[in-house]
Amino acid sequence: MPTFxxxxxxxxxxxxxxxxxxxxxxxxxxxxxxxxxxxxxIITDIKRENWATGGELWIDKK
Structure with a gap:
């Protein structure tokens, strides 16, 4: 059974x-x-304050 x-x-x-x-x-x-x-x-919603890329939180990206 495929699970995503x-x-x-x-x-x-x-x-x-x-x-x-x-x-x-x-x-x-x-x-x-x-x-x-x-x-x-299974979908998990993530707040932008809890995800970072390149050492920067997404909530801080413009």
Whole structure:
């Protein structure tokens, strides 16, 4: 069973997440030949203050 762990900045709407998981599930099933019920996607919303790239918090990026 394919399981995807997705971390992204908070702020996406439920509708955006719904479209995302539908698209990832569809492509996964087409590519791997599995059933829709076999695909799990776990979305974790991260605050910009808790994510850094290049030594700089994203909350401080302009």
């Amino acid at each position: 762990h997705v971390e992204m900045f908070e702020g996406r709407t439920v509708e955006q997440k719904r479209k995302f998981v539908e698209a990832v599930t569809r492509v996964t099933c087409e590519t791997l030949g599995c059933s829709v019920s076999a695909v799990d996607i």
